[in-house]
Amino acid sequence: MKEKELRRSLAVLPIGTVMKLTDLTARQIRYYEEQELVIPARNEGNRRMYSLNDIDKLLEVKDYLAEGLNMAGIKRIYAKKLAEKQAKQGKSLTDADVRKILHDEFIAVSGLSKQSQFSFRNNGL
DNA sequence: CTTCTGACA
DNA sequence: TGTCAGGA
Numbered sequence: 001m002k003e004k005e006l007r008r009s010l011a012v013l014p015i016g017t018v019m020k021l022t023d024l025t026a027r028q029i030r031y032y033e034e035q036e037l038v039i040p041a042r043n044e045g046n047r048r049m050y051s052l053n054d055i056d057k058l059l060e061v062k063d064y065l066a067e068g069l070n071m072a073g074i075k076r077i078y079a080k081k082l083a084e085k086q087a088k089q090g091k092s093l094t095d096a097d098v099r100k101i102l103h104d105e106f107i108a109v110s111g112l113s114k115q116s117q118f119s120f121r122n123n124g125l
Numbered sequence: 126c127t128t129c130t131g132a133c134a
Numbered sequence: 135t136g137t138c139a140g141g142a
Contacts, residue, residue: 027137028135030130046129048128
């Protein structure tokens, strides 16, 4: 049950393939890396190499963006998710607890970013 | 030909 | 975010 996870973690896809698989531009993919959302491996020639897990993460980020979240919002989601994951090792929250916390956080952040994006549009920006 | 970094009419 | 430069 570890074999698949290992293979899914192997970085074997160049950015060009990732572009086709995620429908994101190279600019966006590199930008998300700057934002520390998806850090790909590098090959001998300094080329970015992505794994299947990276693809999933990128698609996930793409979905959040489509739902109206901004970089700050997405970072908060993952920060929260990581915090819960670590807390879950020391203490023991149920999966339901974690999901509720993540859901509440998502709603809060989602509302804020949408609000600010709308205000920008209303101000002609 | 493909990707990389840095920069901005 | 797009896009161009200049190099690998």
